Amino acid sequence: MSLYCGIACRRKSFWYFRLLSTYVTKTRYLFELKEDDDACKKAQQTGAFYLFHSLAPLLQKSGHQYQAPRHSLLELESLLAKFGQDIQRIEDSVLIGCSEQHEAWFALDLGLNSSSSINASLQKPEMETELKGSFTELRKALFQLNTKDASLLTTAQALLRWHDAHQFCSRSGQPTKKNMAGSKRVCPSNKIIYYPQMAPVVITLVSDGTRCLLVRQSSFPKGMYSALAGFCDIGESLEEAVRREVAEEVGLEVERLQYSASQHWPFPNSSLMIACHATVHPGQTEIQVNLKELEAAGWFSHDEVATALRKNNPYTQQQYGTFWLPPKLAIAHQLIKEWVEKPSCSTLPA
Numbered sequence: 001m002s003l004y005c006g007i008a009c010r011r012k013s014f015w016y017f018r019l020l021s022t023y024v025t026k027t028r029y030l031f032e033l034k035e036d037d038d039a040c041k042k043a044q045q046t047g048a049f050y051l052f053h054s055l056a057p058l059l060q061k062s063g064h065q066y067q068a069p070r071h072s073l074l075e076l077e078s079l080l081a082k083f084g085q086d087i088q089r090i091e092d093s094v095l096i097g098c099s100e101q102h103e104a105w106f107a108l109d110l111g112l113n114s115s116s117s118i119n120a121s122l123q124k125p126e127m128e129t130e131l132k133g134s135f136t137e138l139r140k141a142l143f144q145l146n147t148k149d150a151s152l153l154t155t156a157q158a159l160l161r162w163h164d165a166h167q168f169c170s171r172s173g174q175p176t177k178k179n180m181a182g183s184k185r186v187c188p189s190n191k192i193i194y195y196p197q198m199a200p201v202v203i204t205l206v207s208d209g210t211r212c213l214l215v216r217q218s219s220f221p222k223g224m225y226s227a228l229a230g231f232c233d234i235g236e237s238l239e240e241a242v243r244r245e246v247a248e249e250v251g252l253e254v255e256r257l258q259y260s261a262s263q264h265w266p267f268p269n270s271s272l273m274i275a276c277h278a279t280v281h282p283g284q285t286e287i288q289v290n291l292k293e294l295e296a297a298g299w300f301s302h303d304e305v306a307t308a309l310r311k312n313n314p315y316t317q318q319q320y321g322t323f324w325l326p327p328k329l330a331i332a333h334q335l336i337k338e339w340v341e342k343p344s345c346s347t348l349p350a
């Protein structure tokens, strides 16, 4: 090893250590807050709160973009006092992350039923005026948020929804109690612990070597086509789920598949989207659409998909009747973009 290379490697590992160190301390801090109720309560003193109402996040609009405002504990306490609500309600909040400086971030829903809430849903317009924002449906706003806010708000919504739906033990019927961070619920009578759940979903871009297969469900916005998706059945591996879904929905048999990436997806409930590229034999590409699952499916050329990606503006495409693809934040978009940019995705090794 040359002297130059030695210095370069040491420098690289020094920076690598520094980056890793920040990440590790942050991760350990979040772990401590999940495990220790007192530490989590203390973190609320200096923390910041994202507010929701009936699972809709509080957002402020500036131009075409949405921003998610944060509130300190003091601001939150004075808001609750102003609306005649018990500050005990703050204990319903869930931990969703922290900054590199260890400012803990929480989410609290002011509209969902709580033992301490008084007419919470009736106060929504007044709260919006007071907070200078509006509680906006996440599905509508998601694609106009920056990546960091989008990720925090989808995590927050999924966690708040899970707590709202798991307030009782399915064995004893007794109310369950959430820990301070909201990373679990416990049944006080039989000590069963419930953890937040996600459903695994496979999303697959099928190719025959030159074209890719895009599908649409009747529930999609007009003109939008996406990669083929489906929930994993119990007992299935990822590979089995991909093969079954492709066979079920379009009547094709997958030859090869390759994992690409994954994404948490909050709609309609919490899913872990697992994205793959798959190939079918170029001689066996005749589609038989399962109309119980899909409205349409078709093969699209590299050029057609590349053009759609370049002009991916749902408003103009809807207007001119051309097909369009899911927005950048959706993993379907990433998968399709990867296929367009790396043709090797369609000639996977055996």
Ligand SMILES: NC(=O)c1ccc[n+]([C@@H]2O[C@H](COP(=O)([O-])OP(=O)(O)OC[C@H]3O[C@@H](n4cnc5c(N)ncnc54)[C@H](O)[C@@H]3O)[C@@H](O)[C@H]2O)c1
Binding pocket: 199, 201, 203, 226, 227, 228, 229, 230, 231, 263, 265, 267, 268, 271, 273, 293, 326, 330, 331, 332, 333
């Ligand atoms: N992020 C993305 O880019 C992206 C793209 C496409 C689809 N998706 C998501 O993928 C999910 C699955 O796609 P799909 O609708 O084609 O699935 P699918 O093909 O499995 O069909 C849905 C049906 O599966 C059944 N099902 C089985 N297990 C279920 C479970 N745990 N939860 C709900 N339904 C279950 C229900 O009958 C439901 O109607 C959708 O919720 C959709 O939002 C995300």
Ligand SMILES: [Mg+2]
Binding pocket: 228, 229, 230, 249, 293
């Ligand atoms: Mg499907």
